[in-house]
Amino acid sequence: MFLLETRASFINIMNIVFIFYLIFLSIYVAFNAYAIFRISKIRIKGDITGLVLFIYAALIIAIIFTSLMFASRLSWGAIDLKGIF
Amino acid sequence: MLDFREYLHLVSRPEDNDHVVIFARRHWASYIGQFSFNIFLLILPAIIFITYKLLNMYLLEGAVINFILIAVSIYYLISLTFTFVSWVTFYYDIYILTTRGIIDIVQEGLWGRKISQLSLLQVQDVSSKVFGIMRTIFNFGDVIVLTAAEVPNFNLEAVPNPQFFADKVLELHNELKRRKGNKVGDNTGNPEIENFNKPIDNINKIISTSDASLQESRGQGEVSKDDLNKGGEVKL
Numbered sequence: 001m002f003l004l005e006t007r008a009s010f011i012n013i014m015n016i017v018f019i020f021y022l023i024f025l026s027i028y029v030a031f032n033a034y035a036i037f038r039i040s041k042i043r044i045k046g047d048i049t050g051l052v053l054f055i056y057a058a059l060i061i062a063i064i065f066t067s068l069m070f071a072s073r074l075s076w077g078a079i080d081l082k083g084i085f
Numbered sequence: 086m087l088d089f090r091e092y093l094h095l096v097s098r099p100e101d102n103d104h105v106v107i108f109a110r111r112h113w114a115s116y117i118g119q120f121s122f123n124i125f126l127l128i129l130p131a132i133i134f135i136t137y138k139l140l141n142m143y144l145l146e147g148a149v150i151n152f153i154l155i156a157v158s159i160y161y162l163i164s165l166t167f168t169f170v171s172w173v174t175f176y177y178d179i180y181i182l183t184t185r186g187i188i189d190i191v192q193e194g195l196w197g198r199k200i201s202q203l204s205l206l207q208v209q210d211v212s213s214k215v216f217g218i219m220r221t222i223f224n225f226g227d228v229i230v231l232t233a234a235e236v237p238n239f240n241l242e243a244v245p246n247p248q249f250f251a252d253k254v255l256e257l258h259n260e261l262k263r264r265k266g267n268k269v270g271d272n273t274g275n276p277e278i279e280n281f282n283k284p285i286d287n288i289n290k291i292i293s294t295s296d297a298s299l300q301e302s303r304g305q306g307e308v309s310k311d312d313l314n315k316g317g318e319v320k321l
Contacts, residue, residue, distance in 0.1 A: 014151055021155045028162055035166075035195050039173060042198075049176070056169050060162065067158035074151050 018076045025064060032060060107182035107253060112225035115243035116175045123168040130157050170194055180228075180241050182250065184257055187230060189239055203239055205258045206265060207232045213247035230254065 036053050043049035177192035187208075191199040208230055215226035226247040230239035244250050 014148060017152070017155065021158070024159060028166075032166065035169075038195060042177065047176075052169075052172065052176075056165070059165055063158060063161050063165065067154065070154055071151075074154065075148075076151065 014076050018071070029060075029064075032057075103183045103185050105181055105183055106257065107180070107250060109180045109182075109245055109250065111175055111178045111243040112223060112245045114219055114223040114225060116172075117219070119171050119175065123164070123171060126164045126167070127161070130160060178242075180244055180250075182253060182257070185261065187239060187241075187254065189241055201239065203230065203232060203236065205254070205261045207236050208254060208258045209233065211251040211254045211258075213244075213251040215247060228254070 036057060039049060040053060174192050174194060177190065177198070179188075179190040181188040181190070184205075186205050187203045189199075189201040189203075191201075193199065210231040212229045212231070213226055214229065215221055215224070220226050225243050225245045228239075228241040228244045228247045228250050230241070232238055241247075241250070
């Protein structure tokens with residue numbers, strides 16, 4: 001009985017942790033979208049800023065996509081991402 | 086001639102008839118240390134993971150994996166942003182030498198920028214400093230522009246080919262001073278006086294001199310210039 005309660009509370013904790021992670025991702029993406037917008041405004045014609053911004057955005061997308069793909073294979077309590085990935 | 090209005094978003098109000106003579110960024114070699122640290126941050130999780138594997142530690146089981154996944158993901162995202170911010174800070178440190186002044190743009194992270202402008206007429210002395218193995222090998226260093234007492238000195242860091250930059254500052258300073266002297270002598274009826282506000286007559290000569298000296302230097306492998314065909318912009 002104790003083990004079952006412990007497991008249930010742990011699943012709830014994981015659930016909350018994952019929600020916090022998703023909130024972090026939302027804030028992170030918003031922050032970087034604005035940062036990229038700002039940097040693209042100060043770029044100088046002919047410099048490599050465009051290429052760097054493209055690589056930066058691609059890496060962010062790759063990291064987030066990979067993380068969510070791995071996360072979909074794990075158990076997060078009530079959250080089930082298996083249907084998405 | 087490069088149109089200075091292209092840089093209107095960098096500087097507030099460039100003077101009329103002002104032309105860019107040198108447009109330089111910090112030398113790439115000055116970014117090697119920061120870049121290496123960023124690469125180390127990015128491969129650090131892989132090193133830890135391989136160490137775990139080699140030591141046959143089986144802590145990565147069960148729900149711990151969930152935490153580790155989130156931690157690694159957040160770590161990589163923050164490290165990536167840190168790397169990007171350091172690159173922006175490096176890449177947008179810009180030094181512009183025009184026919185009338187020096188513009189020092191210092192980028193501080195994503196949200197900070199300091200733009201200092203100095204008239205060449207206020208220049209009192211210019212010195213260049215190349216100190217250290219890396220700086221000697223890659224030929225970059227600091228250019229210190231001494232100004233009038235009430236104006237803070239300009240310290241341009243990690244300028245490519247600093248001696249050339251310092252020479253060009255003095256050359257343009259002397260040219261501007263000579264023209265200023267002509268203007269002061271207005272009462273003498275000097276015909277050059279009326280042209281003071283026009284573009285410097287011999288700017289093409291100055292730029293072509295730069296071109297020739299750069300060509301010569303490039304032969305020694307010290308200076309690369311790819312953008313001279315833009316009309317006077319010398320990229321060190």
